[in-house]
Amino acid sequence: MTAQLISLFATETFEVPANIAFSIIAIFMVIAAIRVVTTDNVVHAALWLMVVLGGVGLNFLLLQAEFLAMTQFLIYLGAIIVLFLFGVMLTRAPLGRSDNLDNKQRPIGIVVGLLVLGLVSYAVIKTFGSDKLDFSAYDGSQAVAGNNRTQALSDAIFSQYLIPFEVISVLLLAALIGAIVIARRD
Amino acid sequence: MDPLLSGDIGFAEILIVLIKVLIAFAGLMVGVMLMVWFERKLVADMQNRIGPNRAGPFGILQTLADGIKLFFKEELSPAKSDPFVYRLAPFLALVPAFLVFSVIPIAGNFSGDNTGVVTIAGHETLMQVADPQIGILLVLAMSSIAVYGIMLAGWASGSKYPLLGSVRASAQMVSYEAALGLSIATVLLLAGALSTNLIVNEQAGGRWNLWMTGLVPFVVFLIAATAELNRPPFDLVEAEQELVGGFHTEYTALRFAMFFLAEFMNVVTMSAVIVTLFLGGPNGPLFGITGWVSDYLLPSIYFFGKLFILLFVFVWFRATLPRFRYDQLMDLGWKLLIPLSLGWFLLVATVQVSQDQGWNPIVVVTSVVVIGVLGASLLRLSIRTGNFRRTEESEEAEDSHMSPKDPGGVR
Numbered sequence: 001m002t003a004q005l006i007s008l009f010a011t012e013t014f015e016v017p018a019n020i021a022f023s024i025i026a027i028f029m030v031i032a033a034i035r036v037v038t039t040d041n042v043v044h045a046a047l048w049l050m051v052v053l054g055g056v057g058l059n060f061l062l063l064q065a066e067f068l069a070m071t072q073f074l075i076y077l078g079a080i081i082v083l084f085l086f087g088v089m090l091t092r093a094p095l096g097r098s099d100n101l102d103n104k105q106r107p108i109g110i111v112v113g114l115l116v117l118g119l120v121s122y123a124v125i126k127t128f129g130s131d132k133l134d135f136s137a138y139d140g141s142q143a144v145a146g147n148n149r150t151q152a153l154s155d156a157i158f159s160q161y162l163i164p165f166e167v168i169s170v171l172l173l174a175a176l177i178g179a180i181v182i183a184r185r186d
Numbered sequence: 187m188d189p190l191l192s193g194d195i196g197f198a199e200i201l202i203v204l205i206k207v208l209i210a211f212a213g214l215m216v217g218v219m220l221m222v223w224f225e226r227k228l229v230a231d232m233q234n235r236i237g238p239n240r241a242g243p244f245g246i247l248q249t250l251a252d253g254i255k256l257f258f259k260e261e262l263s264p265a266k267s268d269p270f271v272y273r274l275a276p277f278l279a280l281v282p283a284f285l286v287f288s289v290i291p292i293a294g295n296f297s298g299d300n301t302g303v304v305t306i307a308g309h310e311t312l313m314q315v316a317d318p319q320i321g322i323l324l325v326l327a328m329s330s331i332a333v334y335g336i337m338l339a340g341w342a343s344g345s346k347y348p349l350l351g352s353v354r355a356s357a358q359m360v361s362y363e364a365a366l367g368l369s370i371a372t373v374l375l376l377a378g379a380l381s382t383n384l385i386v387n388e389q390a391g392g393r394w395n396l397w398m399t400g401l402v403p404f405v406v407f408l409i410a411a412t413a414e415l416n417r418p419p420f421d422l423v424e425a426e427q428e429l430v431g432g433f434h435t436e437y438t439a440l441r442f443a444m445f446f447l448a449e450f451m452n453v454v455t456m457s458a459v460i461v462t463l464f465l466g467g468p469n470g471p472l473f474g475i476t477g478w479v480s481d482y483l484l485p486s487i488y489f490f491g492k493l494f495i496l497l498f499v500f501v502w503f504r505a506t507l508p509r510f511r512y513d514q515l516m517d518l519g520w521k522l523l524i525p526l527s528l529g530w531f532l533l534v535a536t537v538q539v540s541q542d543q544g545w546n547p548i549v550v551v552t553s554v555v556v557i558g559v560l561g562a563s564l565l566r567l568s569i570r571t572g573n574f575r576r577t578e579e580s581e582e583a584e585d586s587h588m589s590p591k592d593p594g595g596v597r
Contacts, residue, residue: 043341047271050334067380070323078330082360085337089353150319150380 018062029055040101046084053077067150190311202306210315214287218450222249225501232505259439266344276444279335282328283451288315289324289382290458293468293486296390302383304481312383321382325459333359336433343436351432355423361519362413368527369403372534373463386467394466404464406527411456419507457496465492525565529558
């Protein structure tokens with residue numbers, strides 16, 4: 001996100017509508033992200049997290065990465081937070097505030113958060129810092145010719161990045177089997 | 187991609203889009219109203235009753251009357267509820283139902299070289315509100331977001347029965363989404379695209395996915411869709427004998443009306459999705475006619491005819507089939523539908539590849555069937571072993587009843 005902002009402000013292709021939309025989404029996301037950790041109700045925290053992850057999806061839409069946006073909605077909103085909520089409701093389902101949501105690890109949390117922020121910002125700026133974002137790159141005639149972005153993405157995954165993709169699949173399978181092994185009673 | 191939006195966008199284009207949105211919205215609302223009446227009337231006929239017959243001819247305005255009644259009722263909210271989430275939940279249920287309908291093509295000529303493009307006042311466009319590249323993923327994403335409405339409604343009511351209903355609902359919808367997605371994947375394999383317009387175009391000339399994919403994905407999708415909609419025989423969410431009214435027990439007036447509306451709207455949109463995916467959408471014989479008859483009239487007659495048949499099937503299910511038990515529901519989803527649709531997906535993929543490579547079709551199909559049978563029997567063996575162990579365990583637990591080692595583990 002930082003690199004996007006920097007590159008946007010540094011270049012001449014400053015798209016006003018896209019930037020206004022991005023700013024609004026970003027403000028909502030930051031507020032929601034803070035509320036996720038400060039709210040004293042587990043279900044509200046999950047709902048604020050929903051706003052954050054939905055905002056990521058909307059940012060993908062702004063960049064015309066429709067496939068990524070829909071995958072974001074499908075996986076993060078439709079599956080992961082639903083599972084969070086499901087777990088909460090299956091166990092306690094507390095209405096109102098809970099007292100035991102906070103603990104004494106705030107300093108460590110702040111340090112780790114800043115470290116991760118620094119690392120990610122460095123990596124993103126180092127990689128994409130000089131790239132110009134082009135919001136109006138998409139041309140409808142390309143889709144008709146079969147040369148669309150979703151297809152480009154799938155071609156890349158299944159040719160150039162096939163081995164990383166398969167490795168991640170095996171990792172997920174291992175996690176799945178591990179979960180079954182832990183959950184089994186005998 | 188809609189050809190309307192590929193060039194410069196002026197006032198006329200925006201106006202056309204607005205008109206399309208308005209028509210889709212109004213049409214869907216009227217369709218839902220008629221659907222509620224149709225369901226009540228048809229179920230009444232099947233049960234040898236009269237059904238609604240007071241408001242308007244054949245009671246057709248009954249839904250409107252009910253809607254007005256609910257509109258003027260007092261909004262109650264339970265004392266122990268979570269106010270904001272309690273108010274938010276009905277909207278979360280209603281909005282996804284609307285959005286799904288925007289990617290459904292309801293008319294347009296798909297025969298020959300035509301791709302469903304119609305011309306309105308000199309502007310080329312498609313007869314659907316939007317045609318994003320990721321069309322069918324939008325349907326999946328919205329159907330998974332629809333879980334929130336039900337889940338949060340049950341939780342925010344601050345009452346035990348709605349909570350149980352919503353936990354049931356979310357478990358059911360999450361489980362059946364997998365089967366839903368896998369049977370859609372088979373269709374996408376044939377179409378080679380995610381856009382609903384291209385999927386319908388692929389089925390032109392009688393090449394409907396219903397038989398092109400070999401019937402199994404259609405049956406799996408129909409069952410999974412019924413479960414996803416929480417309709418009978420999978421309506422454990424609101425099993426009256428067990429849970430009072432399920433997740434919307436504590437809702438009254440307009441908020442209840444929104445849940446009711448969302449439920450029936452989901453039935454209509456899900457049927458429309460099935461028509462698009464498996465029954466060729468607005469495809470049908472056009473008898474060589476051109477002009478507005480082949481662009482609008484005949485395709486929309488075909489589309490709504492197919493839609494009507496599917497809606498009839500859903501009502502028929504409701505009037506005929508008794509409710510599933512919860513473990514039967516989960517067994518059906520996880521142990522039958524998901525393996526079946528996954529195996530069928532692999533079969534169709536193999537046949538596609540072998541056609542491309544020119545392999546011997548008999549050898550390919552035989553080996554795939556042999557592998558499939560082997561896999562199915564392995565799965566069955568593992569399920570049976572699991573069941574056997576579980577019964578053994580519970581017998582042991584009963585034997586050692588005098589000194590329970592793990593009181594929390596006894597089910």
